Amino acid sequence: xxxxxxxxxxxxxxxxxxxxxxxxxxxxxxxxxxxxxxxxxxxxxxxxxxxxxxxxxxxxxxxxxxxxxxxxxxxxxxxxxxxxxxxxxxxxxxxxxxxxxxxxxxxxxxxxxxxxxxxxxxxxxxxxxxxxxxxxxxxxxxxxxxxxxxxxxxxxxxxxxxxxxxxxxxxxxxxxxxxxxxxxxxxxxxxxxxxxxxxxxxxxxxxxxxxxxxxxxxxxxxxxxxxxxxxxxxxxxxxxxxxxxxxxxxxxxxxxxxxxxxxxxxxxxxxxxxxxxxxxxxxxxxxxxxxxxxxxxxxxxxxxxxxxxxxxxxxxxxxxxxxxxxxxxxxxxxxxxxxxxxxxxxxxxxxxxxxxxxxxxxxxxxxxxxxxxxxxxxxxxxxxxxxxxxx
Numbered sequence: 282x283x284x285x286x287x288x289x290x291x292x293x294x295x296x297x298x299x300x301x302x303x304x305x306x307x308x309x310x311x312x313x314x315x316x317x318x319x320x321x322x323x324x325x326x327x328x329x330x331x332x333x334x335x336x337x338x339x340x341x342x343x344x345x346x347x348x349x350x351x352x353x354x355x356x357x358x359x360x361x362x363x364x365x366x367x368x369x370x371x372x373x374x375x376x377x378x379x380x381x382x383x384x385x386x387x388x389x390x391x392x393x394x395x396x397x398x399x400x401x402x403x404x405x406x407x408x409x410x411x412x413x414x415x416x417x418x419x420x421x422x423x424x425x426x427x428x429x430x431x432x433x434x435x436x437x438x439x440x441x442x443x444x445x446x447x448x449x450x451x452x453x454x455x456x457x458x459x460x461x462x463x464x465x466x467x468x469x470x471x472x473x474x475x476x477x478x479x480x481x482x483x484x485x486x487x488x489x490x491x492x493x494x495x496x497x498x499x500x501x502x503x504x505x506x507x508x509x510x511x512x513x514x515x516x517x518x519x520x521x522x523x524x525x526x527x528x529x530x531x532x533x534x535x536x537x538x539x540x541x542x543x544x545x546x547x548x549x550x551x552x553x554x555x556x557x558x559x560x561x562x563x564x565x566x567x568x569x570x571x572x573x574x575x576x577x578x579x580x581x582x583x584x585x586x587x588x589x590x591x592x593x594x595x596x597x598x599x600x601x602x603x604x605x606x607x608x609x610x611x612x613x614x615x616x617x618x619x620x621x622x623x624x625x626x627x628x629x630x631x632x633x634x635x636x637x638x639x640x641x642x643x644x645x646x647x648x649x650x651x652x653x654x655x656x657x658x659x660x661x662x663x664x665x666x667x668x669x670x671x672x
Contacts, residue, residue, distance in 0.1 A: 490503045512544070513542075513545075552589070
């Protein structure tokens with residue numbers, strides 16, 4: 282079994298040697314894995330993988346060779362929430378049934394019809410195709426389906442078809458203390474570093490002290506400013522909605538960026554950039570920061586990084602009032618264009634796999650607005666993104 286594992290690793294392009302294999306066997310003989318599959322996984326990874334970029338290949342080979350083995354020490358137990366069982370009235374449709382449901386016909390028609398429904402509707406409705414209700418095919422309501430509608434009174438997204446959400450939603454800040462999985466990202470980000478000595482002279486210059494002492498004939502201590510990363514970074518994180526699927530990888534990126542760059546500012550936005558951003562998601566309704574203030578505060582030598590899946594209704598990019606959560610006076614495209622004009626080094630990092638970009642119209646629109654400077658949130662994508670910012 283172990284010989285097969287070793288051969289599979291070499292076949293996957295991981296540079297493992299016989300010496301490392303024998304080291305793993307020695308660890309097994311000494312029972313370092315303690316007969317637990319999870320411990321064996323970490324022992325094998327520590328002895329056989331020398332470069333972080335091969336960790337993903339190792340995981341795939343390990344899963345293939347040892348498939349069916351339970352990596353958990355104990356069986357997980359979970360209570361099913363009562364509300365899961367109560368949502369029996371939600372609308373579930375087949376793909377064929379979904380294709381038969383027609384949209385109202387555009388942003389203006391949708392908003393006009395909603396205004397009429399609010400004026401005319403007098404009671405609760407469920408399962409219908411016209412009124413504001415639940416579990417139906419109407420463009421307005423909750424727990425139903427419509428290819429283009431306004432979500433009202435639903436705790437979270439189900440089909441991701443809403444072009445506007447009529448609810449107050451709470452988002453969670455990204456955790457910058459996440460450590461697992463950040464090493465590879467840090468390696469990619471190191472290429473963007475540009476060191477310079479600025480500020481107060483508070484570090485001993487040993488070479489300078491030796492040279493000056495030898496020149497003057499007495500101890501002459503020389504000090505110098507600390508060597509710091511001179512790159513200045515401004516990062517905008519898309520948060521909430523469809524980005525909930527990518528919280529883990531975004532937290533890893535956030536943690537890596539915070540540790541690699543001393544001059545770093547970050548802000549949150551939702552789906553597309555508009556007239557304000559925020560720093561604290563719990564207070565995003567009360568502690569907003571005007572986007573114009575951000576553009577005026579940070580000089581043009583900052584490098585700008587947007588992190589988001591760019592997956593939204595096209596109205597959010599092209600229409601005033603198209604924002605899914607509020608009425609924006611200007612289209613999102615206008616704000617993205619302003620940022621790109623002020624900051625020559627602006628890119629967009631997308632956690633959605635690059636092979637899927639062509640199937641989402643809004644991703645293509647954002648990519649065009651960014652001048653094709655959109656990169657996937659992978660190690661290879663980060664390498665390309667860093668090269669673009671460093672040019």
